[in-house]
Amino acid sequence: MFRTLRERAGLTAKHTADKLNIKVTTLYKIERNICLPSASILLEMKELYKCTYEEIMSCYKIGKGIKDEREVEKGN
Numbered sequence: 001m002f003r004t005l006r007e008r009a010g011l012t013a014k015h016t017a018d019k020l021n022i023k024v025t026t027l028y029k030i031e032r033n034i035c036l037p038s039a040s041i042l043l044e045m046k047e048l049y050k051c052t053y054e055e056i057m058s059c060y061k062i063g064k065g066i067k068d069e070r071e072v073e074k075g076n
Contacts (some may be wrong), residue, residue: 001058001063002030002059003062004018004035005033005045005049005055005056006049008049008051009048009049009051011048016048020041020044020045020048021051033062033063033066033070034067035067036060036063036064036067040061042056042060
């Protein structure tokens with residue numbers, strides 16, 4: 001979902017990572033729901049992607065659900 005917003009905004013991963021002051025690998029982890037962005041990064045993403053609060057929070061909630069499911073599966 002985060003990747004969809006980034007691509008919709010016409011931004012490359014490198015440009016986005018530079019603007020967010022994070023590594024490209026960290027951005028990829030966020031986009032693959034391996035890790036979740038901090039609140040400050042979420043706000044920066046919202047501005048950079050020119051999306052609504054609802055869109056960015058929807059991505060976060062979906063990503064959190066996927067991440068939580070993976071952690072439960074690892075525990076089994």
